[in-house]
Amino acid sequence: MITTDFVPGSPCWIDLGSPDVRAAAAFYGAVFGWDYEAMGGEGEDMEGGMFRKDGKIVAGLGKLTEEGARPAWMIYYTVTDADAASQAVERAGGTVRLATRDLGEWGRMAQFSDPLGGQFAVWQPGKNSGVQLVDEPGSLSWTELYTSDAAAAKDFYGGVFGWRFSDTELPGGGGTYSLITPAELPEERMHGGLMEMPEENLALANGRPYWHPVFAVADCDAAVAQVTENGGSVQMGPADAEGVGRLAVCLDPSNADFVVLAPARS
DSSP states (O other): OOOSSOOTEEEEEEEEEESOOOHHHHHHHHOHHHOEEEEOSSSTTOOOEEEEEETTEEEEEOOSSSSTOOOOEEEEEEEEHHHHHHHHHHHTTTTEEEEEEEOOOGEEEEEEEOSSSSSEEEEEEEOOOSSSSSSSSSSSEEEEEESHHHHHHHHHHHHHOOEEEEEOOGGGGGOEEEEOEEEEEEEOOOEEEEEEEEEGGEEEESSOOEEEEEEESSSSHHHHHHHHTTTEEEEEEEEEEETTHHHHHHHOOOOOEEEEEEOOOO
């Protein structure tokens, strides 16, 4: 489960890069009941801001400006030293996309690509440690990597973050799913997973691996209805996953991917 104590290697922040900030704010507000708090201009050139749920920050939103980049969610993982994380990424064969940047008293961040092109980021907390609500309806509850080489991904991310992996076979011959747990923590603190699939199944990122967030919802089918009614689409589901819950893989109107999950009742 994801918590807000944000130990090293755990997900702590997410933000969406979208070509249309205003439309994205309206879409996610309708799907998750998020309130949008703009930072800067409110007009046509609105650059971004924060999403809140019940008054608590759950995500960020910014204008997609990188040439050739696809609209997507970026997942940030907690580190104690962003510069050291950058060095670890390069030693493990990854690439620094955005060098370590100071954000004043709030903290420091950097963005990377893994050796196969999967993009992720790190956050060295200062005054701000991360999102304020997780593992509740309308907030981040899991992170997931689709990759064409699970073994290589384990080697890379294990080297960078010290993550531990445990494999489980998906029902019906669906393949192997690897669960991710931060270093030196019990499996109850696992926060994500990775799954290998052929490059042709990674068309959303032109064959490269990609991370996406999983958001908890109270009712998966109701959330999917909001997705489609507000201009999004569904790649898979809704479907029941034994022991996990009912889920669907969705795209927002700009084709940024995310998952909605109504957890199984214990």
